[in-house]
Amino acid sequence: MTSRTAVYPGSFDPITNGHIDLVKRSLTIFDEVIVAILVNPKKSPLFSVQERTALAQEVFLGEPRVRVEHFDGLLIDFLRHCDSRIIIRGLRAISDFEMEFQMALTNRKLAPEIETFLMVPGFKYTFLNSTIVKELASFGGQISDFVPPPVERALKEKFVR
Ligand code: PNS
Numbered sequence: 001m002t003s004r005t006a007v008y009p010g011s012f013d014p015i016t017n018g019h020i021d022l023v024k025r026s027l028t029i030f031d032e033v034i035v036a037i038l039v040n041p042k043k044s045p046l047f048s049v050q051e052r053t054a055l056a057q058e059v060f061l062g063e064p065r066v067r068v069e070h071f072d073g074l075l076i077d078f079l080r081h082c083d084s085r086i087i088i089r090g091l092r093a094i095s096d097f098e099m100e101f102q103m104a105l106t107n108r109k110l111a112p113e114i115e116t117f118l119m120v121p122g123f124k125y126t127f128l129n130s131t132i133v134k135e136l137a138s139f140g141g142q143i144s145d146f147v148p149p150p151v152e153r154a155l156k157e158k159f160v161r
Pocket of ligand 1: 009010011012038073074075076102103106107
């Protein structure tokens with residue numbers, strides 16, 4: 001059997017327990033998961049791409065089947081570069097659906113050989129996203145249930161008052 005590498009793209013600004021849950025679920029199906037962090041010059045992320053990469057790398061330090069990379073340009077070009085044909089995205093709630101459906105169909109139009117897998121995260125992560133976590137952290141709210149310790153530390157450093 002050939003080995004299957006899946007690409008999990010996103011902003012990961014920063015990586016949350018919801019993302020980690022999805023990577024772990026993906027590892028039960030795919031041989032390798034590449035966490036692909038988008039370098040988007042149009043967005044102004046809280047964490048630089050180097051910081052986002054370093055945090056994700058720290059989180060998956062003990063998992064040799066997870067690789068963390070960054071990309072710019074089209075996602076399908078990155079997949080071709082990695083020799084992967086699988087995109088993983090999380091579908092938390094119906095509100096995610098429209099955007100994910102649009103992205104999946106656009107990517108399919110551009111690259112018919114690439115399939116998108118929309119995966120459902122664990123129930124306790126269905127409401128979670130990086131934006132909410134950043135907002136909580138900015139007001140000194142508790143975030144330890146939502147992000148792993150390195151990310152919690154990094155967020156606290158960003159928002160020292
Ligand atoms: O975490 P996000 O911000 O929801 O991730 C969005 C992401 C990075 C998956 C998406 O913006 C993307 O793939 N960008 C790369 C540009 C691209 O390929 N666009 C065409 C597909 S819509």
